[in-house]
Amino acid sequence: MTLTYQDLLRHQSLDKSYSYDEAQVILYGLGIGLGLEPTNERQLQFVLEDNLAVFPTFASVAAWDIAFVLELGIEWPKLIHLSQGMEIHQAFPLSAQLRADNRIVGAVDKPKQNATILAGETTIRDADSGAVLAQLHASYMARDFRVDGAPMGQRPTAKARPERQADATVSIATSPQAALIYRLLGGRAKIHSTPSVARQQGFAGPIMHGLSVWGHACRAVLQATGEHDGKRLKGFSASFAAPVYPGEELTTYLWLDGAAVQFETWVLAREKLVLAGGRAQLAGLE
Numbered sequence: 001m002t003l004t005y006q007d008l009l010r011h012q013s014l015d016k017s018y019s020y021d022e023a024q025v026i027l028y029g030l031g032i033g034l035g036l037e038p039t040n041e042r043q044l045q046f047v048l049e050d051n052l053a054v055f056p057t058f059a060s061v062a063a064w065d066i067a068f069v070l071e072l073g074i075e076w077p078k079l080i081h082l083s084q085g086m087e088i089h090q091a092f093p094l095s096a097q098l099r100a101d102n103r104i105v106g107a108v109d110k111p112k113q114n115a116t117i118l119a120g121e122t123t124i125r126d127a128d129s130g131a132v133l134a135q136l137h138a139s140y141m142a143r144d145f146r147v148d149g150a151p152m153g154q155r156p157t158a159k160a161r162p163e164r165q166a167d168a169t170v171s172i173a174t175s176p177q178a179a180l181i182y183r184l185l186g187g188r189a190k191i192h193s194t195p196s197v198a199r200q201q202g203f204a205g206p207i208m209h210g211l212s213v214w215g216h217a218c219r220a221v222l223q224a225t226g227e228h229d230g231k232r233l234k235g236f237s238a239s240f241a242a243p244v245y246p247g248e249e250l251t252t253y254l255w256l257d258g259a260a261v262q263f264e265t266w267v268l269a270r271e272k273l274v275l276a277g278g279r280a281q282l283a284g285l286e
Helices: 005-009 022-031 056-062 178-185 195-200 210-226
Strands: 012-020 079-088 096-110 115-126 132-143 168-173 233-240 249-257 260-267 272-282
Touching: 005 096, 022 056, 022 178, 022 210, 056 079, 056 132, 056 210, 056 233, 079 210, 168 210, 178 210, 210 233, 210 249, 210 260, 210 272, 249 272
Parallel strands: none
Antiparallel strands: 012 096, 079 132, 079 233, 096 115, 115 132, 168 249, 233 272, 249 260, 260 272
């Protein structure tokens, strides 16, 4: 059966239930490398039960549901995560029952690549109060997947960084076990864990999850602007530019303009830009 553009825009999963507890909050912190410096109390607040805090990009896994996209008939290995963004409306509690609405909100036909770029949106609410906690925005390229009537156009490109020298630079080492930890949060594709599968896909070995790299970059933003004060983050987004191997060092360049931050993240050892067009919005900055 041919999928039409209007069918695509009607594809949604409403009021789906999710839940999490402190163990998942801690696992997420470990998955983005917090705690690698075991005497750094700024990091330990996100991975120890005493005075535990929820790192803000936990929102990206609290109601994670890639199955919603795959239900369209897309094969998992042919779905490429292009970008991820979020807006935080309220801080996530240490444990919660959640409700989430997932929608496809747009698509772009790429006939030369025999592919379609999909835009998805997720709204996460507290199940008890109904309060919106966060909104997530993601884009994907689905290879060998076409939608009848989808508009043609260009893939959205990351905005160019400022021409001036970066105002701050933060380097963060990733753990050689980063992907093995992060996969326990739900992303269990073998490209992140099994060397033979990764090599079949053209990589030198298992690669980190894009959202783990994204979370590491958020650490860099908060370190440069507020010593890991996660409550100040109101928005965060970036485009995925290249894969990262576990154990590589990530260097993030930041351009600061009051509450607005632009950034990009590199693996300097390979001279690879890995996150492009990064944007963060912070509260409490003059």
